[in-house]
Amino acid sequence: MTMKLDRRSFIKSAAATSAIATAATLFPGITFAGWDKLQDASGMITWKKAPCRFCGTGCGVLVGVSGDRAVAVKGDPNCSVNKGLCCVKGYHSVQALYGKDRLTTAKVRKNGKMVEVPIKDALDLIASKMKETITKHGKDSVAMYGSGQWTIPDGYVASKLFKGCLGTNNVEANARLCMASAVTGFLTTFGTDEPMGCYEDIEEANVIITWGNNMAEMHPVLFSRMLASRKRKTNVEIIDFATRYTRTSQAADKSIIFKPQTDLAVANAICYEIVRNDWVNWDFVHKHTAFYKGKTNIGYGLEDHFKFTDKAEPISFEDFKTFLKDYTPERVEKISGVSARDIRYMASLYGDPAKKVTSFWCMGMNQHTRGTWINNLVYNIHLLVGKISTPGNSPFSLTGQPSACGTVREVGTLTHKLPHGVVMNEGHRKMAEKIWDLPAGSVDPKPTYHTVEMFRALDRGDIRFMWIQVTNPMVTMPKLKRYRDGALKEDRFIVVSDVYPTPTTDVADVILPAAMWVEQEGMFGNSERRTQHFDQIVPPPGEAMSDTWQLIEVARRLGFEKQFPWSEEEYIGKIWEEYRKFHDSPKHNMAPYKVLKARSGVQWPFVNGKETRWRFNAKHDPACSNGEDFHFYGKKNNKAWIWARPYEPAAESPDQEYNFWLNTGRVVEHWHTGSMTRRVPILHNAVPSSYVELNPDDAADLGVVNGEMVKIISRRGEITMPAQINGRGVPPRGMVFVPFFDEKYLINEVTLDSFCPISKQPDYKKCAVKLEKA
Amino acid sequence: MPILGYITIPQSGAKDRLLAELNDIEFCEAFPAENADILVLVTDTPDKETEEQLQQQLKNIPSLESLSMTFGYNDELHKGEHDDNEA
Ligand code: SF4
Numbered sequence: 001m002t003m004k005l006d007r008r009s010f011i012k013s014a015a016a017t018s019a020i021a022t023a024a025t026l027f028p029g030i031t032f033a034g035w036d037k038l039q040d041a042s043g044m045i046t047w048k049k050a051p052c053r054f055c056g057t058g059c060g061v062l063v064g065v066s067g068d069r070a071v072a073v074k075g076d077p078n079c080s081v082n083k084g085l086c087c088v089k090g091y092h093s094v095q096a097l098y099g100k101d102r103l104t105t106a107k108v109r110k111n112g113k114m115v116e117v118p119i120k121d122a123l124d125l126i127a128s129k130m131k132e133t134i135t136k137h138g139k140d141s142v143a144m145y146g147s148g149q150w151t152i153p154d155g156y157v158a159s160k161l162f163k164g165c166l167g168t169n170n171v172e173a174n175a176r177l178c179m180a181s182a183v184t185g186f187l188t189t190f191g192t193d194e195p196m197g198c199y200e201d202i203e204e205a206n207v208i209i210t211w212g213n214n215m216a217e218m219h220p221v222l223f224s225r226m227l228a229s230r231k232r233k234t235n236v237e238i239i240d241f242a243t244r245y246t247r248t249s250q251a252a253d254k255s256i257i258f259k260p261q262t263d264l265a266v267a268n269a270i271c272y273e274i275v276r277n278d279w280v281n282w283d284f285v286h287k288h289t290a291f292y293k294g295k296t297n298i299g300y301g302l303e304d305h306f307k308f309t310d311k312a313e314p315i316s317f318e319d320f321k322t323f324l325k326d327y328t329p330e331r332v333e334k335i336s337g338v339s340a341r342d343i344r345y346m347a348s349l350y351g352d353p354a355k356k357v358t359s360f361w362c363m364g365m366n367q368h369t370r371g372t373w374i375n376n377l378v379y380n381i382h383l384l385v386g387k388i389s390t391p392g393n394s395p396f397s398l399t400g401q402p403s404a405c406g407t408v409r410e411v412g413t414l415t416h417k418l419p420h421g422v423v424m425n426e427g428h429r430k431m432a433e434k435i436w437d438l439p440a441g442s443v444d445p446k447p448t449y450h451t452v453e454m455f456r457a458l459d460r461g462d463i464r465f466m467w468i469q470v471t472n473p474m475v476t477m478p479k480l481k482r483y484r485d486g487a488l489k490e491d492r493f494i495v496v497s498d499v500y501p502t503p504t505t506d507v508a509d510v511i512l513p514a515a516m517w518v519e520q521e522g523m524f525g526n527s528e529r530r531t532q533h534f535d536q537i538v539p540p541p542g543e544a545m546s547d548t549w550q551l552i553e554v555a556r557r558l559g560f561e562k563q564f565p566w567s568e569e570e571y572i573g574k575i576w577e578e579y580r581k582f583h584d585s586p587k588h589n590m591a592p593y594k595v596l597k598a599r600s601g602v603q604w605p606f607v608n609g610k611e612t613r614w615r616f617n618a619k620h621d622p623a624c625s626n627g628e629d630f631h632f633y634g635k636k637n638n639k640a641w642i643w644a645r646p647y648e649p650a651a652e653s654p655d656q657e658y659n660f661w662l663n664t665g666r667v668v669e670h671w672h673t674g675s676m677t678r679r680v681p682i683l684h685n686a687v688p689s690s691y692v693e694l695n696p697d698d699a700a701d702l703g704v705v706n707g708e709m710v711k712i713i714s715r716r717g718e719i720t721m722p723a724q725i726n727g728r729g730v731p732p733r734g735m736v737f738v739p740f741f742d743e744k745y746l747i748n749e750v751t752l753d754s755f756c757p758i759s760k761q762p763d764y765k766k767c768a769v770k771l772e773k774a
Numbered sequence: 775m776p777i778l779g780y781i782t783i784p785q786s787g788a789k790d791r792l793l794a795e796l797n798d799i800e801f802c803e804a805f806p807a808e809n810a811d812i813l814v815l816v817t818d819t820p821d822k823e824t825e826e827q828l829q830q831q832l833k834n835i836p837s838l839e840s841l842s843m844t845f846g847y848n849d850e851l852h853k854g855e856h857d858d859n860e861a
Binding site: 008011012014015016017018019020021022023027029030031032682 | 777778779780781803805806807808809810812814815816818844845847
């Protein structure tokens, strides 16, 4: 009887959730507070706080629980990120826990077949295989590949085990594929990572410019906040600066389309105009900035073992002005396709001292072979006019994943990073060795492989063992075929921890069933430096185990009990308090465990019980100590750096034979590779399969209509998929766009593994293809 | 035994009345948006006949401007899925 009641209440919650989600797409900003009273009154549902499982916006949600089952989601009104709102993915997120084919037992490959085994046996096998591989091939033959969807404790224990205990820097995370250019952008300009502003900039700004960022679909709740602010105030303008027409363009006051890669030239042209019109904030520039140039013609990383190190050389403002002479609006119009008038218009918005301007970007600027440069250039604009670190004036790099900031950037789960600082720095290594209770010299001072090179090393045989958690690289790696073939080679051992079968579990030798989201305790860190704790709210199914605990189990089998001593009841709190020691300074202090548990997210630096909204601003940031209004303390010279970075073309551009740009990305309904959202009926039915967006004129030339099959061919591979014409996005002539969520259509068979030489982040937005009607 | 989810829009100025009227009907649960003239309605009827009667009753509510369904579930059509959704 109880079961029956739970089941109907579950379906009714789904019905209500669906109506709420639909209402939210029709009326951005809509909230429904009465629902909980109604449900609570029925006595069937209790509500517990968590951050949303999906994107880097980091909405706070309340998960409705009936018995030991999560049955509903609503926005958490106490969370300042979303103030009670959610998007369609968030509202339906709990259903992703209950797909029919959820992995609940461990599996091991025996004679080519995956066989179910007790999870203990699988963990034993993993530990012995790691030992054997290290003995035979050395410590750098084993690798860990994680994710911006790892919880903070997941990433922390992975780093401690691999970098500390095993002494290999073979730790990378998929955030390399989405955020690395943002990191190197921050480091090269400010010397310290992560945005200076916060989401309150949205309501404070008069002008919001989205740089290659379809926020209406990728950060829908923040986009709703933008639209609500524009509705409430009379002086808010939204400009969408993009390579294709999207839902964001539709809602914006102005849509400006540029040719791929030429955002570099346009950003410089905006600076040219700012200087020419003397809109420079001289007081700010003199006090707080310094000018530099770096190397040029820096390559694209297409060869194995590609190496690049930039060299910063100081230049004068006059040198910078001379550099900008190549970027007059008229010249840039020819390169970019953006009219000189529109370039001047954008410059005038940044240049107007009466306007507060916030720039938002995400994958468009980061997945870019000059990703670090374009991040630098947008900072240049804000720095020249002094529109930074004050409410409403913010160059704001958004993250894609729920904990790309929290786990990958802050914990440092990249080959060169440590929870504080980098492996190359002796002081940082010593700090790690002390906190981890390891002998001096345990951490190797040399970084090993960034993600693309790590998979190349697996293909070459330099890496023999790889453990992959919470990510699906056999869908997401560019130039996929090489890396899939590499993973399948003899004498490679692949462990995959996940919640559903994926093309990555298909190449695994061991599959570990993982606890998902609120089936475990953990923390995420969102785009605005907000750490968000969640309790275990429901039990994981079968033998599924948190990724953190899987790592601890293996670490103990490898003999590191001393480093991983915690009990299952209290390990998350203990790990957090240990991790917090790495950030013990006013520049990065994190909130204590009990504060995190009590609140719907806490922003760091958290100093003397206070969160920091705007960094580098003496009124808000306790780390400012120079007695001025602003203090850019990340760089040794206490300045923010303005970089002369030129326009350079993409690694591969359309030519006579391969005459289209291929751009790839996401849709609002699906989370990344769709392994979770395709199991949610409402989301799956909304966009059941991927497609190729074509410009209507190109479609007419090709003779295809909506739904007809088109073959997309590149120098790497080909794929045939249905056409979408005049759908939610419309590319300009000469470009096609393909969402990557659908494993039936592996678009990354076609993409190119070029990357930004500084950040090593691949460019998924640009390669050359040709099309045929199939 | 269908469970349906709807967005309902009241006649101008009739949001509270519509809320009360809907909640007075057996098989209906409605709750309002805080900041828009919209209600969400979830209906849960035991059989086809009751469902048809309810549909008729809803059509005749004077304070209701429009009703659009966003979710539909019917036990008869989802028999095989029963176990998957069981707690
Ligand atoms: S916007 Fe992102 S964080 Fe917010 S509900 Fe949607 S997917 Fe979740």
